[in-house]
Every structure is written in C-alpha cells, then in structure tokens.
Amino acid sequence: MAIPHLHFVQSVRVSSPCRISFPNQYHYGGSNFSRKSSSLVYASTHNFDRDLHLQSKVETVLDNVKWDDKGLAVAIAQNVDTGAILMQGFANREAVAMTVSSRKATFYSRSRSTLWTKGETSNNFINVQEIFLDCDRDSIIYLGKPDGPTCHTGSETCYYTPVLDFLEHRQDEEHKLALTTLYSLESTIAKRKEELEVPESGKPSWTCRLLSDEKLLCSKIREEADELCQTLEENEDRLRAASEMADVLYHGMALLARKGVKMEEVLEILRRRFSQSGIEEKRNRKSQA
Template identity: 35%
Template sequence: MKINYNSEGLVAAIIQDVDTKTVLMLGYMNAEALVCTLETKKVTFYSRSKQRLWTKGETSGHTLNLVSIDNDCDNDALLVKVKPQGPTCHKGTDTCWEESNKQNFGFLSDLETIITQRRENVSDEKSYVASLFSKGINKIAQKVGEEAVEVVIEAKDTNDELFLNESADLLFHYLILLQAKGFRLNDIVDVLKSRH
C-alpha cells in the first residue's frame, strides 16, 4: 500500500464501524503504527500528545478490531474499518461526535421513527398508522397479506409503476407489523447476517 505521509510522518486514519458504517473517530498513524495494526489486528495510532504508539483500548479495554484498511485516491488518508468493542471516544460515547453507533437504513429508519410516533399516539384519528395499531395485530397482519398478494399479482404483469407502488405498500405495512410484534429492521438484519 502506497502512503503519502505528511511532513511529520503521519497519515490520517478515519475509523468506521464495518457494520453500521458510522464514522467513530479520527486518529493518526505513522508507518510503525500501521505495521502494528496489521500484525495485531488491533488498531494502533501514533499519539501526538504522548509521542508514542497507542493501541486503542490499552487502558479502557475498548479496542477497535481491524477488519480492513483502504487508501484514498491521493494516498494521504486511510479508511480503517473495524468492529468496536465498547464505546470509541475517551469520553465514553460511541463516537467522538457523540452520535450513537447504531445501524441506519436512511429513509427506512426515518420511516420507522414516524411509525413509532404514530403507534405511541393511537388517539390521532387522522393517522392511518395509528388507526391500524388501534385495530390490533390481526388487522395489521391481514393488511400485510393483502399487500403481498397485490405484489405477486403485479409482478406477473408488465406495469412497473404498479409493481413498485404495491411493493412500497407491502414494505410500509411490513414495517408496521414488525413494530406491532416488538421488532425493528435491525432484528431482521441480525437474522439475515446469522444466515450469511
């Protein structure tokens, strides 16, 4: 791996959780820290304040287990993918930006949050989601079944727009069913990962 170290012999190392894709921290490595990281599979930095090598977790036990290291296009920054053991920041937070390190599915995670808010406010008569929750698990499961049948019907046709709309309806109602059963997308992902 070709690395363009800076004038101090260091390269920026961006640390990212391999599963959640969350950026956990930024550190610096010199050539010796990189070799140590590759050999031990524990992320090791060059500490500018301590003026020595420093393996993350050497005092806290919260190590960063190496998965991979990639160089950027200019060879002057590393993307280090890890499996963190505990919080990453020395202040006890998951990241050095005080964000939680949890799986995020973009808009689907936003939609899960909206469904949760509607579920918690079942008295909202204008909310379709709240009305489904108030009718109970049988009605929610029935809606998932109906939407699944509609997806199958549209899959056999040639109208892509209808197929995509029915697929969106199925996914939406499935997210509602998951929450009605006390689960989230993360739980399904965990099952799929265990099968992989």
Template identity: 35%
Template sequence: MNTELDFDKMPDQLIPAIVQDAATGQVLMLGYFNAEAWQRTQAEGRVTFFSRSKQRLWTKGETSGNFLQVVSLHIDCDRDTVLVMARPDGPTCHRGTTSCFEAQSTATGEVGASTDAALPTPPVGFLAELDRLIERRQQLPQEEPGSYTVRLFEKGLARIAQKVGEEAVETVIDAMAGNRVGLPGEAADLLFHLLVLLRASGSSLDEMLGVLRQRHQTIAAGQRRPLPE
C-alpha cells in the first residue's frame, strides 16, 4: 500500500476519510486526517482523526469507548482521500446510531429527524451484522441474559446442533411441499441457528464465506483456462 498522502494538495492540509464497516459494508462516518493523525492511525490500529471543532487529534471512541478498529486503509488514485475499512466497537454516531448518516425518509427528500433513522446496512451485510450480534451474545451474555440466543448458548453445542437439524428438516418439507409462504421463514430460522452453531463451534460467518470465496475463485480460474486445441 502506498502510504504517502498528498497533504499539500489541501489548503488546510486535511485529507477526508470515509469510514466503512469492513463486515457489513455500511458507511459509518466522515472524518479528516492530518499527517500526525494518519501516522497514529497506522501505528495504533485505531482510527484517529484531526478534529476541526476541537482543533486537536481525536481518537474516535476516546470518550465513549466505541473505537474504530482498522481492518485496512485504501488511498485513492489522487492521494487526497482515504477509505478506512474498520470494525466498530459500538455505535459510531454520538446519537447512539450505527452510522452518522440518516436514511432519506420522505418522498419530498426530507431527512428523518429520528435518531433511529440511521442509513440501513446493505441486505447481504445484514448477515454480518447478525453474526456480530450473535458473537456479542456469546461473549457478553450478561447484557441480555434472557435473550433466546443467550439461552441457546447456555444449552450447549448438542442442543444448538439439534436445532439446526430440526430447522433444516422443516425447510426441506416446506420446499418439497411448495409452501412459498412458509419457506422464507423456515430458511431464516435455519440460517440463524446455523450462525449460532458456527459461533458455538469456534467458527464464524466470515470463515464460512472465506471458504465459499476460495471455491468460487478456484472454479472461476478453471473456467478461464484456454480450451485445448
């Protein structure tokens, strides 16, 4: 990675940085790097900006504890913008929402005033968001001691595996019966319990997707082989 940003391009020598959730793809916030903030971010693995309002270095989460852990850093072709792929430790926005951006809520273009109107996660990214919540329920059961997910983990691996089997059978039954109304719900139950099973077994959605990605690349590479003459 070319770590040289062209700070001299900007009158205030501040480079804009877009922060995106590395797991879900959701855009979280916009901040600014000066040279020192850029160096500290790379050295510490936590996102540090230069705050224009405070006029000092500002590590995101220094007060709330909701740090942004750096996964990767990407400089654009002109070396005057950075894309930060990060893993958030909690809500990114000071309002307590996942993202600092709000959804456009009306046909007239008015932006929703509710603090719950955070820009939604892309549909596929929601699986990563769900997997992250399941991981949190496993690691911090005291946060939601009565939740269904916590109770599943408490019952142990055998019961979780049994639930996956039950949901798989019900999904197959609905599919074979042509039950288009019930099938999505059964498939959702199966997918949820599979994510719990992966976590209970010490694995994760990310590892499973890594295997799928590798297989896809292998198949694609095979398809690109030239045909024999």
C-alpha cells in the first residue's frame, strides 16, 4: 500500500535496535540544512525488514492521529528540562513523520503551505526526545531540548505577553515570560542579585542579605538540609518535610545565582544521569564515537 505523504519515512535507516537515525547524507545544522526529497527517498540496503516494520508502525501512529479538515493537528513544543512551552504550531502527517525521523521539531506552515523545521534558518533546533498525543489524539507535544531561544524575536519562548498583568494596571511594559514556579523564583532571585549591583536601588530583603553574605548563605543551606533530615529522623509530619525541602531549594538556588548557574543546567544534569532518554543519549554517544 503506497502512502505518498509517507514516502520519506522509507528513507529511515535503523542503526540500533531502538533508535531511528538519519541517513548520512542528510545533514542538519548551519547552511547544510536542506530538505530535498531526492536525498530523502533513500533505499536502505540494510535492515530492510526492520525498515518496513518501522514504516508500518509510523503509519499506524499517523493513522491514529485525528487530523482536522485541513489535515492538521496542534503541535506544542515543550522544554523537557524546564517544562517551558516554547512555541505552538500545527503539524500534518509529514511534519510528524519528519519529527520522528529527524528528532527536530517540525511543523506545517499554514501561511506558506510548507513543512518547516524550527531552527532551519536560526539553527535553534528543538531536539525532540519524546512525542505525546493527547487523549483525543488531535493534539501533540514535542518534548525536547532547544538549542537556543525559540522565538524569532530572540526570546526564550514565544509566550511573553501577560494579559492579566496588563489588565491589572501593573504598567509593566517589559516582556514577562510565562514562567512556572521554579523559574519565577529563579527570576526573582536574579532580580535581587541585579539590585545588589546598583547601590541603594533595592529594598532590603532576605534574598539580598543571602546573596551578599556568603557565610550566612552557606550556614543557611547546611541548616536547612539538616532540618530536612530531621523531618525523617524525628518522624515529623509530611507538610513539614515539604516546607523544609522548599527552604533547601530556595537557599540552594540563591547559591546557584551567586555562581551564575541556571536551574535548567541542574535539571539537564539530572536528565543525563537518570532519565531513559539520558541513558540512551549516552549509549548513542558511545555508538557514534
């Protein structure tokens, strides 16, 4: 059964039992990036049965998506480490199949009526680690790691226009990224650090005190870690444990601000150490070497 819009999936060559990879002549990055169907229609001489099996599984997935009357589904790109929603576009069958094979978030441009891979001009690709369908199968998450800012404006994400802020007269004309709790706290700590650098600009705050007093900061981190342990050792209630962990996190993040480290870097380390994709990443690096 020939499925024309899936022709390029036939180009996929499987280099390891569990990993779809690109044929060598298909390069991403810099001006080498191209999406010529000639380079995509690629007859693999290896693993022919496996290719066919994979192709049929990809088709099963694509058949399962509930495409709208224009053959599209909503596709949301999300940062796997921070959870930030990077951008939202639309995907058709080819865009999803392309994302599966390239592991670069690919969309269908409704205005230009073409496929486009985020990063093909800016080099800021979104490296997709998993793709999720929702319960209705008409909405897709590309969960991945961006190479750089996602928005064409240079912003980390495309969502930097807060509506309620505007309505509530905050008169804050600056862009404000859609930050979830951890990154909102990180941003607050970063602001306090900036205030410290301009004498007499900031209001006195505990965060400012911590940031300007290394001894105090370190003694607080040790104290909070100790109090967290006590919740276990002395069988304190679970809310107390949550509260002590919040203290550990906050004080630890103040130290990170002092060292110029972002939480995203910490989470990337955790992902590489613990997650399935991290373990795979390692294996792939080894097999590529």
